[in-house]
Amino acid sequence: MKMAKASEADLNMAMDISNVLDDIERGYFPRNLSDDPGSEETEWIDTSDQEQYAKLIDGLKRLLNQGSISRVIWGMAVVCDPANKYIDPEADTIEHHPERQKMEDAMLWSLYHHQGSSSVVGQPIRKLLIIGQHDRLTAEQLRAAEEFGGFGDGCPPEETAVQAIVFFPSGSLGEDISDVEIVAKAYGLDPSTMEAVNK
Numbered sequence: 001m002k003m004a005k006a007s008e009a010d011l012n013m014a015m016d017i018s019n020v021l022d023d024i025e026r027g028y029f030p031r032n033l034s035d036d037p038g039s040e041e042t043e044w045i046d047t048s049d050q051e052q053y054a055k056l057i058d059g060l061k062r063l064l065n066q067g068s069i070s071r072v073i074w075g076m077a078v079v080c081d082p083a084n085k086y087i088d089p090e091a092d093t094i095e096h097h098p099e100r101q102k103m104e105d106a107m108l109w110s111l112y113h114h115q116g117s118s119s120v121v122g123q124p125i126r127k128l129l130i131i132g133q134h135d136r137l138t139a140e141q142l143r144a145a146e147e148f149g150g151f152g153d154g155c156p157p158e159e160t161a162v163q164a165i166v167f168f169p170s171g172s173l174g175e176d177i178s179d180v181e182i183v184a185k186a187y188g189l190d191p192s193t194m195e196a197v198n199k
Helices: 008-026 050-064 069-080 098-112 122-129 139-149 157-167 180-187 191-198
Strands: none
Touching: 008 050, 008 069, 098 122, 098 139
């Protein structure tokens, strides 16, 4: 399902409407619809006051005319629809859908093994992930790549790690060269062995 994207004006109007409705729910006249928005005095809603009622309705109309509340609401409905797989339906906060996150992790895993600045595989992935041409992968990105790969090529962890270290120059995988112990721990290696390989 496709839905027109909410504009900045739509979003600003929706947030203003939300504040107005919160005020009404608490029982007082919305401050930003009053004659003096800067006043600290609370004006309570009087359901028998026709003049106040008319001012409230007029203010809501003017506010709604500043954007489209439908684009905001239905747009969010599209984003939240589990069938579209935009966000994680099981999370309480807005998070990437697990399948989308796996795709990003898969790209990180591929980039992990194609670090060269002229790599025809790695460089396009860097553009997709918005990673600089010569930027090192962060610890979080390295962890995501490793978790996705899971040494799934059938090689024991020791064999996979040694091959990676021997094949790629030290530091080319984005690791901090001075932090040998962290990298060794990630692959289950003895730091002294890893240092010897790098030398």
